[in-house]
Structure formats: structure tokens, C-alpha cells
Amino acid sequence: MPKVCLVTGASSGIGEATALELARAGHIVYGVARRAERMEPLRRAGGHPLAMDITRADDVERVISTIVATRHRIDVLVNNAGIGLHGSIEEAPLERARELFEVNLFGPARLVQLALPYMRGQRSGRIVNVSSIGGEIALPLGAWYYASKHALEAFSDTLRQEVGRFGVDVVVVQPGIIKTEFEQETPRELREISGRGAYADLALPMAAQAEGAFGPGSKASDPVVVARAIRRSIEAGRPRARYAMGYLAKLLLRMNRLLPDRAWDRIVTRSRA
Numbered sequence: 001m002p003k004v005c006l007v008t009g010a011s012s013g014i015g016e017a018t019a020l021e022l023a024r025a026g027h028i029v030y031g032v033a034r035r036a037e038r039m040e041p042l043r044r045a046g047g048h049p050l051a052m053d054i055t056r057a058d059d060v061e062r063v064i065s066t067i068v069a070t071r072h073r074i075d076v077l078v079n080n081a082g083i084g085l086h087g088s089i090e091e092a093p094l095e096r097a098r099e100l101f102e103v104n105l106f107g108p109a110r111l112v113q114l115a116l117p118y119m120r121g122q123r124s125g126r127i128v129n130v131s132s133i134g135g136e137i138a139l140p141l142g143a144w145y146y147a148s149k150h151a152l153e154a155f156s157d158t159l160r161q162e163v164g165r166f167g168v169d170v171v172v173v174q175p176g177i178i179k180t181e182f183e184q185e186t187p188r189e190l191r192e193i194s195g196r197g198a199y200a201d202l203a204l205p206m207a208a209q210a211e212g213a214f215g216p217g218s219k220a221s222d223p224v225v226v227a228r229a230i231r232r233s234i235e236a237g238r239p240r241a242r243y244a245m246g247y248l249a250k251l252l253l254r255m256n257r258l259l260p261d262r263a264w265d266r267i268v269t270r271s272r273a
Helices: 013-024 036-044 057-071 094-122 143-166 186-194 200-213 223-235 249-258 261-268
Strands: 004-008 028-033 048-051 076-079 125-130 168-175 242-245
Touching (some): 004 094, 013 028, 013 036, 013 076, 013 223, 036 048, 048 057, 057 094, 076 223, 094 143, 094 168, 125 223, 143 168, 168 223, 168 249, 186 200, 223 242, 242 249, 249 261
Parallel strands (some): 004 028, 004 076, 076 125, 125 168, 168 242
16 A cells, blocks of 8 residues: 655655655655755656755745645655765864754654654554664764764664554664765865864875775665665564665674774774875
8 A cells, every 4th residue: 555655855766766766666655955946856757846945944834734635645755965074173163063953853853753642543554764884883074973873873763662552663774875965065074074173084095995985886875775675664564673775784784793892983984195
């Protein structure tokens, strides 16, 4: 049976791939993003693009109200919209860190609050929160991004414990290294925030390494790899609590879980200039 799905950040990257994957699988898909004009591929696939800024409460409420008024239910919420911030803790502007938490944590939380009454009433629903391997690991010069994803995973774990008895499943998706516009911003941010000061010896090699990771011959995974995993988690009778996929995802998570903290620190701070 087709499910009524809401996918955030659907104008590019993982969100676009997920919205298209679900629409092509026969689900009723509402894709939201600030850049609604970039969701024409979703419209052509039979989906429904809507403009929404996840940091605006009125936008978020309007989208949920529109879907419920039209379909009388909401079955799936995919919280994918997110932004990054790369630079040292000392140098990264706190106003940008606050903006990041609004997009990566509080926006998804508000969507959850608005969707849950309908899911509880149906006695069914699925909430998929797109985290990152950065929801478990940490690397230099990405503290605010990793903090937001750690927070999203803790939020998701508690949510899963609270709403399972209402027939609502909560899934965390942990992409590894994926070819997206989001990832391509990393080198620029590293150079902009920390490329000239006390942390330049870390920032500049990391920026060069990030460029290499997404350049010609890159092994980074296509976003469709994540999109397919999200679809499986939605269509499964009993989904796993976490899905890790994409280049290096499982390897890095395993290393982080097994290695002592100081050993991990030595590996990830080693210069690669």
C-alpha cells in the first residue's frame, strides 16, 4: 500500500534521491526545501514539491497541515535537511553554530512534534532521521556538525523508546562519504574559518583531502545508495534502529567503536598534506 511520505531537503543530494526513490516505488511523496524550483524532477516523477524553510515555524506548520488536509494522514517523515560547519571551535562563529542546530536538530524536532499526533491516531508511522557517521564519531574541525548529529541520534533513541508503543518506528540513517553539494562545501569552510590561523596546519591538509575525496576517481558513494536504504527502512515490516551505508561508513564506525580514544585521536589528527 502506498505511504504518504514527507522528505525534507529534497532539492538536492540525499533528499532529492530519496524523494525520487520513494515516488518511483509508488509512494505519495511530498518533498520540501527552500528552493522549490529545484524539485522539478520530483514533480515529473509524480511527487509534490512544496517550499519550506525548516527554521520557520509557520512554514513547518503549513506543510504538515497541507499534507493532512489533502491526504488525511501522514505515514512517513524523513528528516534529511541539514547544513554543515567546518572550522576550529575557537574560530567558528557561534551564530553559525546556533543556525546549524536550528536546521539539524530543532527543525526536525518540530516536524516530529507536529507529525506524531497523526501517527499516534493511525497507530502507525515511521520517522527516519538522517544522521551521519558523524553521529557517532568525531573528527577535528567539525565540532558543531558532529555535536548536532550526536544530539540527533540521542533524540532519536529516546523518541524510539517513547513512541514504539503507538506503532511508530524510529530509524537513524548514518551515511558515510557521499557525493553531494553538502560535502563539496567542506574545503571552502575549512579555508575560510581556519585556513590562516593557529589551526591552519590541520585545516589546509584536511581541505585538500576533502577535495580529493570528491574529485575525479572519487570512491564516494552516490546519494542513491542512501536513498535505497531509506526506502528499505520504510518498507520493512520491522526496521532496524540504525542503517549505516556508503563509502567507509561501516569501517569508520567499527574502528571508532574498537579503538581506544587516544589511538583514534592520533589517526584522525595525522597530517595528510
